[in-house]
Amino acid sequence: MELKLSGLRVIVPASTKGIMRRVVEQLIDEGCDVAICSRSEDSVARALRELSGGRGKAIGRACDVLDKEDYESWIEEMVAQMGGVDIFIPGVSAGGGSDSERNWWKNFEVDVLSTVRGCETVIPHMQAGGGGAITFITTTAAVETFGGPQAYNAMKGSLLVYAKQLSQDVGKDKIRVNCVSPGPIYFEGGSWEMLKDTMSKWFSKIERDHPGGRLGTPEEVANCIVFISSPAASWVSGTNLMVDGGFTKRVQF
Template sequence: MELGLKGLKAAVSGGSRGIGRSIASLLAEEGCHVSICARGQENIDTAIAEFESKGVRAMGRALQGREGDAVRGWVRDTVEEFAGLDILIANLSAGGGTNEERYWYRNFEIDLMSATRAVEEAYPALKESENASILIIATMAASETFVAPMAYNAIKAALVTWSKQLAEFYLPKGIRVNCLSPGPTMFPGSNWEMIQVARSRTYSAAIRKQPTRRMAEAEEIARSAVFLASPAASWCVGTHLLVDGGFTKGVQF
């Protein structure tokens, strides 16, 4: 199936490793020019070299997700460098943590506010695109109780609701908005890699709940994300897609 991505311009926040990196890599493989932002410049440089080897233009910016001006500046520079923007994928995250107040601030500033700031900054360019698409990356932990009360789960749930509201508001302006929630995913440097060592019971419990008795690989999540963001998914608007290998048990009406 032709996804219609060749020549389009995409920005992926949190795109230097894990799910974000896999999404950006698949976009580049489909002929999409890609811009990423993340914390570490070394990982960004490595990712950019990989993307460019696929014959597309690529750029990246090291920044802290809680710094609003930095996030906005990355989006502005992407639009300027690419002379436009077609796809924005909001994937920056502070990850999980406890229910302590400091984690609420971290997840609010990084997961939620980086997404809202990026969308706001990208809007003028996206409304000029004929294939405008926004994809918000949340988590299956926003859909049902998981592990323990924590900021990560609740803030991601806010993103799910916000994405649906955006979809209704932006579609008349020619911009599709959708949300994708991955299940537990293992990749180098992931939270689950740390949990497997430091909290083995939590890790084992998650594996037991997974029908396949394994966690997802980042590329398995990325394939669904790239489709949902692409022109091939033109009739998907306001969708909340759970990509969790059957982990969640609730019926999605």
């Protein structure tokens, strides 16, 4: 299958490690130019070094998506440097936790508000360029009870609603909007590696709850994010693609 990604310009915030880093690597292999950021200058510099020399080019600088002005400036700078934007993949999160109000504000500002600000900044460029694709990264915990009632699950759930309704609004501009919802994903330095060490019994239960007896990998999620964001998925919009190896138990109508 030809993904038709070569030469496209992609913005992937919060992408120096984990799932989003693997997305960036795959896009560069496909010949895209990709803009990256994270809060740490060192991590961005290291990532840019490691990503250099591929089919596509990586650009970026440190930026905290929490800082409205700097985040919007970063997007504008990246669009200017790439000469436009075809794909936007906001997959940033403040993570889980249940210490009440602090988590609710953090997840609202990082997961939701930065995504909304990002969309409002990139959409005029996509409209001017004749179209594009936006893919949010949500979670299986937004659609099935997991880890207790917490801001992470509810705020990610609100992104599903926003994505669907945004897709209706910008479809006329040839912009597609979708979500990809991963289940638990294991990688070195990720949250599930930490949980394996600190809550080993629970970790083993989560492994057993997967029909395949293991957690997913960044590669398995990135494959789906890259496909749904690519022109090969031109007739997919307003959907939520679960990528969880069968971890969720509901019937998905």
